[in-house]
Amino acid sequence: MRLSSRLPHSFAPNALSALLTELRSESREVLDLTVSNPTQCGFTYPEAEIRTALSLPAMLDYDPDSQGSRAAREAIAAHHGHGLTPEELLLTASTSEGYGLLFKLLGDPGDEVLVPSPSYPLFDWLARLEGLQARSVPSYFHDRWHLDLGGLEAALTARTRAIVVVNPNNPTGHFLSSVEWSGLTDFCARHGLALLVDEVFSGYALEAADDCLRTVLADPAPPCPVFLLSGLSKVAALPQIKLGWVAVRGPGAAEHLEALAFLADQYLSVSASAQAAAPALLALAPALRTQVLARLRSNLAHLDEALAASPHLSRLPVEGGWSVLLRRPAVDADEACALRLLREASVLVHPGSFFDLTGDGHLVLSLLTPETVFCKGLSRTLPLI
Ligand SMILES: Cc1ncc(COP(=O)(O)O)c(C=O)c1O
Structure with a gap:
């Protein structure tokens, strides 16, 4: 049966995802510097308040x-x-x-x-x-x-x-x-x-x-x-x-x-x-954002410190959000560089092309990453970029 032409021609994973799956199947520890799921980044959630908010009588109606x-x-x-x-x-x-x-x-x-x-x-x-x-x-x-x-x-x-x-x-x-x-x-x-x-x-x-x-x-x-x-x-x-x-x-x-x-x-x-x-979750939101903002700022400071020792690399300003763009000499394609970092250093970063950045010379890192993972990932990868 023919399926809708709106769907992708293939559901095969891209080269980066395929390599990630392969490394994980070998139980290799991969440092993920692309995380965007805050529930898995070591933040402290007010669990009791969240549970209470989700069991209010109004949810039965x-x-x-x-x-x-x-x-x-x-x-x-x-x-x-x-x-x-x-x-x-x-x-x-x-x-x-x-x-x-x-x-x-x-x-x-x-x-x-x-x-x-x-x-x-x-x-x-x-x-x-x-x-x-x-x-x-x-x-x-x-x-x-x-x-x-x-x-x-x-x-x-x-x-x-x-x-x-x-x-x-x-x-x-x-x-x-x-x-x-x-x-x-x-x-x-x-x-x-x-x-x-x-x-x-x-x-x-x-x-x-x-x-x-x-x-x-x-x-x-x-x-x-x-x-x-x-x-x-x-x-x-x-x-x-x-x-x-x-x-x-x-x-x-x-x-x-x-x-x-x-x-x-x-x-x-x-x-x-x-x-x-x-309403109750929105009341909890400012404190959660404060934790996230502290993480984003700390990781940006860690990155600046690491970049000070890598004069061939720099970062773009981050007006806001959860990501930072690392600028590197485009000696190879960004995707090839990301594959190399994953294979050789077991560190996952996104190539700029993932976000439709034209040309090569950019990698994207998530500032949400837990700080120890972020620092370890930087020290393993910056010398290889
Ligand atoms: C720009 C932007 N909009 C929306 C979302 C996702 O929002 P939601 O989980 O509400 O679909 C993301 C997730 O990363 C995002 O980057």
Whole structure:
């Protein structure tokens, strides 16, 4: 039987994953410097409070609201501030599900979305599974990262429906500047495009300059439709709860919310326990973010110390987020370098190409990595890069 052409032609793992599986099957200890799952990074979670939040009486009641429970939306609106109201919010089972709903809302099969790259690698598939095509438009680095508005204009076609930006970006850490925000929203308004802004990492500012836009909700009346995505997976370091949300602003917001609620109503996928727990979990979130931020800062300091002894290597500034880009002489392809580090030093790092970084010369490290693993991984790998 023929399966949908939206699926990959092959489910075979890429060369890096295949080598990782091989090494692990030989019981080789691999130092993973790509970890993104905070529940496995040695943070101290307030277990009793989390268990209590997940067993509130409200979880026994099934009284679905297609936008999500009002109490949860009130807590999320309060978490964001900037005048966000519960009416402007729709709950999802994850940020990924939010993308699925938005791509269904905005596009017909064959339509396109533009993604300033490098960026979160899941976009290609999330778009394709909804029948859309994600087209990358490289951003450029000049002291800091910059969106290429000219490149976005050149990539426009009659099928372009939206632009997807991550603020701050994964993996570059680039926060939009206020100037970029007005350029981008004007551009979208002129061309009838929606703007999707993923702010899952916005609570993790590290080396952000004053003109970095910490949240696009600071703009109460953007000139184009704006859909902000976020969720507990990064906001509270709780990916297993499976709770995300979409905030809707700009022209047509009420109709867009009505249509999104219709789409969400076909699935009603957010569990009652996640919704009932949301206010209590959001109350725990600042303390969890403090732990994560301390880890990110310590690892950045460890990296700087190690780089001081490796003059051929450097790192890019990290305005925010959980990753850092290591710059290296491109004597071989980044993927070949990552394979070599895994084979020879048993250390896993991501090549820049994994995030659609053009050209070679970059490796991506996760600053979430437990500190002892991070330091050991650096001392094993830096001499080999
Ligand atoms: C930019 C970005 N958005 C969303 C997610 C995942 O969010 P969720 O677990 O809510 O689907 C990630 C995960 O790494 C991410 O990097």
